[in-house]
Amino acid sequence: MEYQGIKDWEGLLDPLDDQLRMHILSYGHFVEAAYRSFDFDVASPMYATCRYEEDSMLARCGLGKSGYKVVRNLYATSAVCIPRWMKRVPNLVSPRSSWIGYVAVCDDVEEISQLGRRNVVIAFRGTATLSEWLENLRATLTCLPDDMAPADCTRPPMVQSGLLSLYTSSYECCHSLRDSIREEMHKILEMFSNDNESLSITITGHSLGAALAILTAYDITTEFCHAPPVTVVSFGGPRVGNHHFRSQLEANGTKILRIVNSDDPITKVPGFVFDDMAVSGSGMPRWLRKWVEDTRYAYAEVGKELRLSSKDCPEVIGSGNVATCHDLKTYLHLINNFVSSNCPLRATAKRVIKMEQSKTTASAPV
DSSP: OGGGTTTTTTTTBTTBOHHHHHHHHHHHHHHHHHHHHBOOOTTSTTTTSBSSOTTTHHHHTTOTTSSEEEEEEEEEEOOOOOOHHHHTSGGGOOOSEEEEEEEEEEOOHHHHHHHTSEEEEEEEOOOOSHHHHHHHTOOSEEEOOTTTSOTTOSSOOEEEHHHHHHHHOOBTTBOOHHHHHHHHHHHHHHHHHTTTOOEEEEEEEETHHHHHHHHHHHHHHHHOTTOOOEEEEEESOOOOBOHHHHHHHHHTTOEEEEEEETTOGGGGOSSEEOOHHHHHSTTSOHHHHHHHHHOTTEEBOOSEEEEEOGGGOTTSTTTTSHHHHHOHHHHHHHHHTOOOTTOHHHHHHHHHHHHHHHHHHHHSOO
16 A cells, blocks of 8 residues: 555655556556557548447456456547637547547455555546547636535635536536546445455646546545545646645645656646745745635645656656656656666766767767
8 A cells, every 4th residue: 555655645655666666557557458449540530539349448458467347438528629620620620529538447356455456547548639639728727616625625726627518517418527427436345345346546647648547536535425545646747736735635635646748848847846945935925825825827736746857867858858858658658767866877878878879979980
């Protein structure tokens, strides 16, 4: 459970514990499976759906021996209206609802025994359709609906408008992502509660999926009074909500590990972040402090952060490119090769790399 954050990963992040490294990479592979399963071909009649059946999805994505079984496909719906001129361009056609991820339950006896519990994984891919890109641009903070807001909250938690839209919107016969997750969680909790079996829920995602993972964790821990431990492992996620939203996450006991590439601009948007000490400090006028708390662009970082940098891995092709810095494969490569900033090995490794580069340059023909 320490790898799930029960002690906020104290002593495990710097230097990065090898078992935790493997733990993080395993959840990254679940997110990779969400990308591999998604049909990106806009010319395909199956565009924006899952390419595989539930029973074979993980196996076809190289996770056949993971011990997990997919029990539900998840769809996100956009409420944003696409401009008419965009509809005339075939490559810009975007469905209202698209496959965004899945719920998988560990059903392998050996894996359950090793973990000491039955784990449930919810995995989300990142932005893929035009509708989702348009929702990403709706960066103002908005209050949560009544059925997601805590009853005794004096100041409302607020989250990014477009993100909330993707989570709560429904379309024709397609349930909202929120309703699908709640329904599946009811089934899972009811199924295993009679067995007095220990459960944990791990929600993971990349980019937009990372933000949805945090919002999903908030919803589960708010909706289910006696929810099992909920952990988020996010890769390259944007900001999600204000500091009241963060406070509620902490009050609910949600554990969040954000993996951040310092060269990835997506992790620095939307909005801006005020330092907590500056906000609560006596030096700030009351009116300004209230404005900071209430403004619709003041976000708050959540959870624990594992900070990486593309600059520490020159072997990553195009490491200075924005798209490369944000790519999930880059994140997994950086995690696999991460060495603590306080570790002498890192400085030695950098010197070796520089020496090798200088040798290459010296021997290269003019």
